[in-house]
Amino acid sequence: MQNRQAYLAAAALLVGLALLGLWGERFLLYLAMRVMILAIFALGFDLLFGRTGLLSFGHGAFYAGGAYGTALCYLHLSKDPLLCLLAGLLLATALALIVGFFCVRHTEIYFAMLTLAFGMMIFSLVWNLREITGGDDGLVGISRQAINLGLAKLPLRKEGQFYFLVLSCFGLVLYAVHRIRSSPFGLILAGIRENHLRAEFAGANIKNYRLAAFVISGFLAGLAGGLGVLLESNAAPFAAHWSHSSEPVLVSLIGGLNTLAGPLVGSFVFIVLKEVVMRVTPYWMLWFGVVLLVILLGFRGGVVGTLAQALGRGAKEARS
Amino acid sequence: MSAPLMEVRGLSKAFGKVVTARNIDLAFQAGELTSIIGPNGAGKSTFINMMSGSLAVDAGAILFLGRDVTRLPIHERVGLGLCRSFQVVNVFPGLTVFENVEIPVLVAAKRATRFFAPRAREAQAHEAVREVLERVGLAARAEVKASELSHGDQRLLEVAVALAARPKLLFLDEPTAGMNPVERVEILKHIRRLNQEGGTTFIIVEHDMDIVFSLSDRVVVLHRGDVICDGPPAHVQCDPQVRECYLGEEVA
Numbered sequence: 343m344q345n346r347q348a349y350l351a352a353a354a355l356l357v358g359l360a361l362l363g364l365w366g367e368r369f370l371l372y373l374a375m376r377v378m379i380l381a382i383f384a385l386g387f388d389l390l391f392g393r394t395g396l397l398s399f400g401h402g403a404f405y406a407g408g409a410y411g412t413a414l415c416y417l418h419l420s421k422d423p424l425l426c427l428l429a430g431l432l433l434a435t436a437l438a439l440i441v442g443f444f445c446v447r448h449t450e451i452y453f454a455m456l457t458l459a460f461g462m463m464i465f466s467l468v469w470n471l472r473e474i475t476g477g478d479d480g481l482v483g484i485s486r487q488a489i490n491l492g493l494a495k496l497p498l499r500k501e502g503q504f505y506f507l508v509l510s511c512f513g514l515v516l517y518a519v520h521r522i523r524s525s526p527f528g529l530i531l532a533g534i535r536e537n538h539l540r541a542e543f544a545g546a547n548i549k550n551y552r553l554a555a556f557v558i559s560g561f562l563a564g565l566a567g568g569l570g571v572l573l574e575s576n577a578a579p580f581a582a583h584w585s586h587s588s589e590p591v592l593v594s595l596i597g598g599l600n601t602l603a604g605p606l607v608g609s610f611v612f613i614v615l616k617e618v619v620m621r622v623t624p625y626w627m628l629w630f631g632v633v634l635l636v637i638l639l640g641f642r643g644g645v646v647g648t649l650a651q652a653l654g655r656g657a658k659e660a661r662s
Numbered sequence: 663m664s665a666p667l668m669e670v671r672g673l674s675k676a677f678g679k680v681v682t683a684r685n686i687d688l689a690f691q692a693g694e695l696t697s698i699i700g701p702n703g704a705g706k707s708t709f710i711n712m713m714s715g716s717l718a719v720d721a722g723a724i725l726f727l728g729r730d731v732t733r734l735p736i737h738e739r740v741g742l743g744l745c746r747s748f749q750v751v752n753v754f755p756g757l758t759v760f761e762n763v764e765i766p767v768l769v770a771a772k773r774a775t776r777f778f779a780p781r782a783r784e785a786q787a788h789e790a791v792r793e794v795l796e797r798v799g800l801a802a803r804a805e806v807k808a809s810e811l812s813h814g815d816q817r818l819l820e821v822a823v824a825l826a827a828r829p830k831l832l833f834l835d836e837p838t839a840g841m842n843p844v845e846r847v848e849i850l851k852h853i854r855r856l857n858q859e860g861g862t863t864f865i866i867v868e869h870d871m872d873i874v875f876s877l878s879d880r881v882v883v884l885h886r887g888d889v890i891c892d893g894p895p896a897h898v899q900c901d902p903q904v905r906e907c908y909l910g911e912e913v914a
Contacts, residue, residue: 435734533765540753544740
């Protein structure tokens, strides 16, 4: 019953987004794409943070891996957008595998600080390797070429066309993360969060499970980074900065931990709020912070958690 | 006599100048319910930690089913059938009773790495989970969150989680700690029955002597890292050395 409702809600969301893609105006599409890209980033991140209980402050590095992989492929190898995305995914996943290998040996604050340190190392590489990464200028001039399907070509140049590539990725990621969350593997991750010692004595090699969760979240961060480059037509070094790594953390906390809807709601609130506040005041960072504080303090367990609790209470009262 | 289930040879461990295991030789037979007792600081917890892999040994060898497991990591020992429970309740508090048991069942069945298949279709595993819950008498509370169980039931659940990995040898570290007398009798009956049902041999580490004499086939007494007595409960009860170092302090 609950499952069916969730499927219906997801289907309604995707259909609604598709309709928006057909009739929405350009700026609205641009915002919707930013929400979806951030949601892809946050969905992967929450598998690690909300599900496995590991708080990373370095996932901006994998986002940047995806972004620079995509941009470098475009500039040096091939202009095929899917091939470029694939290159970005490879780079992000490889980075996540290496960084994760060292980080998953530790937990809690040590894990968080290690990921922060690795993230800043990668940022400084991006910042200083001017010949490769363009340094503080980043890599610019990446335009969206058509996807070549052999017989037909799918153009992506216009917002309204690229939108459907982003939407497809978003839909696929939503489905994949749902499958992972309801798999045996997903249950072991929850067990590691709840009690990693017990999980070890259940016979699980918890380092491998943690690493797997880390790499999956790094992969999805890379996908978000690659799509971000195609959307903005450039790769910027601050994608790897810790301030960008904090975005999925905030999104997870705003939306609610360890739910499928949490990262979606969190991403929506985050992007829309930022956009609105920026228009009203030049001190947008200050007011954005104030509003975030109110949400984080007012909605314990995130927007989704609070709503679910309220609905649950309502349902109980209706029954009694 | 058949080969022992587990054998310890020349086991030694010291923390600085405090010796918690001094050249211990012990063998445990399958099906023989053994208790390890000793006053505080006797080295009981250290012993269990070395057996289960939480603590490295200084010297000596641990053989399980004839295989040297001295340097094997925890999860591999569990995979061979060597598991333990803890002094403080150690379950997955935020998960349901069913999920608590499902985790070790899935790992033992080598299905835990399936990351894209729905868990709901793991019918065989779920059957095994229900069976374990029946055995310990928690079947009726399968959908309750572990943190909402009573203390006694949480300890039972812990035994269930440990049993679900289908261990051949299970160390229970003070299984009755923090229990009221009724719960205590209850869980001991369970342990006795589970040991008789076969498949799993229990070794209980206890502080309280009354418990173990009524329950065990064999009692091993540790004192400051030495085995000072080893035999059937009646024999151990009469041993003057045991009375002196252990009972003595309670009688006096």
